[in-house]
Structure formats: structure tokens, C-alpha cells
Amino acid sequence: MIIKGSQRGGATQLASHLLKSENEHVEIHELRGFVSDDLHGAFNEAHAIAKGTRCQQFLFSMSLSPPPWERASTESFERAANAAEERLGLEGQPRAIVFHEKEGRRHAHVVWSRIDAENMRAINLPHFKRKLTALSKEVFLENDWKLPEGLRDPNLRDPLNFNQDEWQQALRAGRDPREIKQVFQRAWSQSDSAKAFGAALLENGFVIARGDRRGHVAIDYTGEVYAIAKYTGVRASGVRERLGDPTTLNSVEDTKTALRERLTPRLRSMSDQLRKKQADEQKPLKDEARNLARTHKAERAKLKAGQEKRWLDESALRQARLRTGVKGLFDLVTGKTQQTREQNDREAWQALKRDQAQMSDLILSQIAERRHLQARIDEMRKKQVLDRTKLDRVIGQVLHMKSAPEKLQSDKNREIQNRSNDPKRHAGPDRDAER
Numbered sequence: 001m002i003i004k005g006s007q008r009g010g011a012t013q014l015a016s017h018l019l020k021s022e023n024e025h026v027e028i029h030e031l032r033g034f035v036s037d038d039l040h041g042a043f044n045e046a047h048a049i050a051k052g053t054r055c056q057q058f059l060f061s062m063s064l065s066p067p068p069w070e071r072a073s074t075e076s077f078e079r080a081a082n083a084a085e086e087r088l089g090l091e092g093q094p095r096a097i098v099f100h101e102k103e104g105r106r107h108a109h110v111v112w113s114r115i116d117a118e119n120m121r122a123i124n125l126p127h128f129k130r131k132l133t134a135l136s137k138e139v140f141l142e143n144d145w146k147l148p149e150g151l152r153d154p155n156l157r158d159p160l161n162f163n164q165d166e167w168q169q170a171l172r173a174g175r176d177p178r179e180i181k182q183v184f185q186r187a188w189s190q191s192d193s194a195k196a197f198g199a200a201l202l203e204n205g206f207v208i209a210r211g212d213r214r215g216h217v218a219i220d221y222t223g224e225v226y227a228i229a230k231y232t233g234v235r236a237s238g239v240r241e242r243l244g245d246p247t248t249l250n251s252v253e254d255t256k257t258a259l260r261e262r263l264t265p266r267l268r269s270m271s272d273q274l275r276k277k278q279a280d281e282q283k284p285l286k287d288e289a290r291n292l293a294r295t296h297k298a299e300r301a302k303l304k305a306g307q308e309k310r311w312l313d314e315s316a317l318r319q320a321r322l323r324t325g326v327k328g329l330f331d332l333v334t335g336k337t338q339q340t341r342e343q344n345d346r347e348a349w350q351a352l353k354r355d356q357a358q359m360s361d362l363i364l365s366q367i368a369e370r371r372h373l374q375a376r377i378d379e380m381r382k383k384q385v386l387d388r389t390k391l392d393r394v395i396g397q398v399l400h401m402k403s404a405p406e407k408l409q410s411d412k413n414r415e416i417q418n419r420s421n422d423p424k425r426h427a428g429p430d431r432d433a434e435r
Helices: 011-018 039-050 074-088 128-142 164-172 177-189 194-202 228-232 236-243 252-262 265-320 325-334 336-420
Strands: 002-008 025-032 059-065 095-102 105-113 206-210 216-220 225-227
Touching: 002 074, 002 128, 011 039, 011 059, 011 105, 025 039, 025 265, 039 095, 039 105, 059 074, 074 095, 074 105, 074 128, 074 336, 095 336, 105 336, 177 194, 177 228, 194 206, 194 236, 206 252, 216 228, 216 236, 216 252, 225 228, 228 236, 265 336, 325 336
Parallel strands: none
Antiparallel strands: 002 059, 025 095, 059 105, 095 105, 206 216, 216 225
16 A cells, blocks of 8 residues: 655644545544544544644644555555554554545545643654655555555656646646646656747647746646646756746736637637537546446445344344343352353454455445446546647647747837837937038
């Protein structure tokens, strides 16, 4: 599993993020050590206790993501969470585990309170990134999963990985986030100057501009703004060194206006038509995914209700073994009552693990079913990315052709302006020279 963690505050924001409805399934698997039985209440408890200390980042949030093609049981997530807890020194701290499922993938979030309530201090977590990376590698090896290049050698990490903000931005622009990063990184590697880099981006429909924070950004014809340093994977200082002072560039708003003026009505119509066509193609598969999610939720609810009924029935049978009255007193004296209680505890634990295994098996079978649908969705997305890329390049070529005459006209205008400001062109004949 890829395991990442961070210290953070923001109890309400984190709880809302973990419960967001954009996931097909959200399951609060565990709430341990909290009085509240809901996620918002639990994290607000941690916040209230933290007010007795100076700690601002009173929570530690960790994500566990197995390879998308592997079967990872609920128990395997729990083992990884317990191992992380031990290595980080968070044993016994209040903890929440939340499972997310989307597009045939299942991952987990584990959140601990960092506040030691007994001593009213925050638990220090030195080198937690290094420890979690080592644990990630161990989990891959234990499960005989193919080790990612980034865990094998940090220098081989995939430069096309993206975060949630980049994913959302790509969706707004109707693009694949990996494709966007490829465009930027290919343009950067194949250029050695600001002019060459700008031309390479322009071919794909991006124009360089000055960002609001005086950094270099690129804008596409839909109006989305991309930070060049983020998408190329180069430090801001390195971008500035190659591209020069950003204050010489047009602002974001001016660039957006220029892009709107350069795009012909036909090109805008082509872009709108492609968006509509792709949305129509996506609708049947999206509807199928929503219906499948509803079916899966109903199956899980039915299994859970059956397990709860069976648990009550089995608990009643176990309780009936404990005799009352004189016979119960005799069992207590002879030690049979203690033996029966221990037997009941063992059977209750076995029943709990049985129910968890049944639910885990159901979830894994449903994930496998969802992956078949996702394979069709991914195939459609690949085709749509190619169609979008073709249109981007057409628009980029048009923008490139339009920018050349505009630059030439700008140069002519500048020359005319310089001539009009030349005092010698307005002065009369030089009488002294004539004499």
C-alpha cells in the first residue's frame, strides 16, 4: 500500500472531506477512543482537548492506497494501520478509520488525535514520512505485490502523479491530468529558452502569462490557469531563470481576453460540440455506475441486517449457557461459570471475525464487478482524450498563426510611434547648416 500522512488541524473540514458524497461508497469503519459516535463530533472532541495545549495541528491523517489491480481485504488495511500506529508512537490514541470506494478502487483514511489527554501535550512524530515510506515498502513485499518504482528508488517516482486540485482542474477543462502534465513536461524538456517553451505550449493551446503572485502561469483556451512550476515539476526559481521576469508578460485577465478574441466562432463551436458529444457518451456509463453503486449498497445493507439478527440470536444462546439460581451458584463455586464465560468470549470473537470476513468478501467481489465497468469507462476516456488532444492542437496552431501577424503589427505600430516621437522629424530646416 502507498501510505502517506500529514499533521493537520481543521477538524470540521477534515470530517467533511472524509464524508464527501463524490465517492460511491463511504464507510466509517472504526471510531475508537471518542465519546461521539459521528465523525464531526469525534474530531471536534480532539479540537476541544487541543485547546488546552499550544498545538495547532492536533490531528494526524494517513491514507492507505493499495494497487488498483490487487485484492486488499479489510483486515490488511487494519494491520497496516496498527503497524503505523506502533511506529509513530500513537498507540492507544483516539482513532477513526474511513473507507472510500470510487471507480473500482478502495482506499482508507486513518486519523488519530495527537493530543495525549493525560499529560496535555502533543505527541511528537519525528521522521514520520520516512517511517511511512518504509512501512509502505514492507506491505508491498509482504503481499507479494509489484513494488512501485518510486518505492524501489525515490529518484524514479512518477512525475505524472497529480493531487486532488490538479485532478479537479483537469476535469473542469475536459482533459486528463496526466495528459496535461505530459504536455508541460515534454515542452520543458524539449526547449532551452522562453521562446521555444512558449511555442511548444502554444501548439497545444496554452499561452504563458503573469500570475497573480507574479509567477509564470499558462492559460488554455477554456480559461483554466496552470502554474508552470507545478506542472513541469521544476522549482519556481528554475522556471524564472529560463523564462525571465514574469512582469514583462500580460496578466491573466488580459491573456484570457486575448484568447477569447483570437478564437473564431467556428473553433469555439467545435470545442462546445466536442464537450457535448463526450458528455453524451459518458452519460450511459455514468448511469450504469450509479445504478451499480445503489445495488451494491443494498446488498451490503441486507448482509449487515442479517448479521445483526444472527448476532443477537447467538448472543442469546451464549447467555443461556449461564445458569441461574442454585445451579448458577454451584457453577460459580466449581469454576464452570468462568469456563462458560471464556467460551462465550471466544465464540463472540470468532463470530465477529466471521462477520467481518463475510462483509470483506462481499465488498471485494463488488469491487471486481465495478472494475469490469471501469475498464469500459477508461477505454472511453482514452478515446476522448485523443479527440480532445487533436482539437487542442488545431486550436494551438490557429493561435500560433494568429499570434505572428499580431506581433508583426505590434512591431509596426511601435515603429510608427517611435517615428512620431522623433523631434528631428518635426523640426524645420537647419538654418545654421545652410549658412
